[in-house]
Amino acid sequence: MPRSDETPRQQGRVAITRSAVGTPSRDATQLDSAPLSKTRRKHAMQALQDLGVTLVSLSPARLDALALPQKLAEAIAEARRLTQREARRRQLQFIGRLMREVDPAPIEAQLARWREPGNAEKARVAAAERWREQLLSNACALDELCAQWPVADRAKLAALVARAAEEHAHGSPPHAYRALFRALNALLSRNS
Structure with a gap:
């Protein structure tokens, strides 16, 4: 039996009080609108940059079929032209930043169709x-x-x-x- 002078944490239990949580419970819609953690944002940006690297490796005909925004298409063409390692890396990061403004779902769907035969x-x-x-x-x-x-x-x-x-x-x-x-x-x- 626990002693009366022990705090809940000392008893092996954690007491959740209103002051510790700040607010009562939040519903699912509030959880969905919560900002992503820094790690998740970094993973998402890396995924967009990887998609940009894939776009750089595509043929010009396939790039035209994707109907990318003009600025992104120009950045991809510039990345193909660059040969220095560091310049190419910076350009790929720039492409990743431009990819934030584009919905990646249609691009990924088209790439999947091209990868797999029908x-x-x-x-x-x-x-x-x-x-x-x-x-x-x-x-x-x-x-x-x-x-x-x-x-x-x-x-x-x-x-x-x-x-x-x-x-x-x-x-x-x-x-x-x-x-x-x-x-x-x-x-x-x-x-x-």
Whole structure:
């Protein structure tokens, strides 16, 4: 049992009083509007500067597709021109400061779309791989493929299948195997 002359802190408990907190509880909207800590602000500014470095590494055509503000586009062009390390570092910091005025979400979304191939392309590549394996393992697969895609060059595909099977049997490099994939991928992309 605690002694009566001990303070709450000495008893192992912390007493929260109105004077210690300053105000009663704040709701969630007040917490959201609270200023960020200095560390979080620094992390956010570093993220914007990193995004600026990514923008500097993009091709001019891709930069034009982003429709950046004129001042930011000029700063990026200047950063590309600079070769001295310290000057380039200062320019990248300047780009990071200009990025504060731009909404980074659309830029990051477009960069993500450019980094990842689309789902349609992934599906087409997977279908080309499946057809290649079927053609090499099943003699009737070429008939099915030509029935599904009448524009397919049957003679070329048959020759590639035969060469790929021969390469596999002899253990030689898979040149025809890859050529068969490229032909199937081209066929599927033409008809998608």
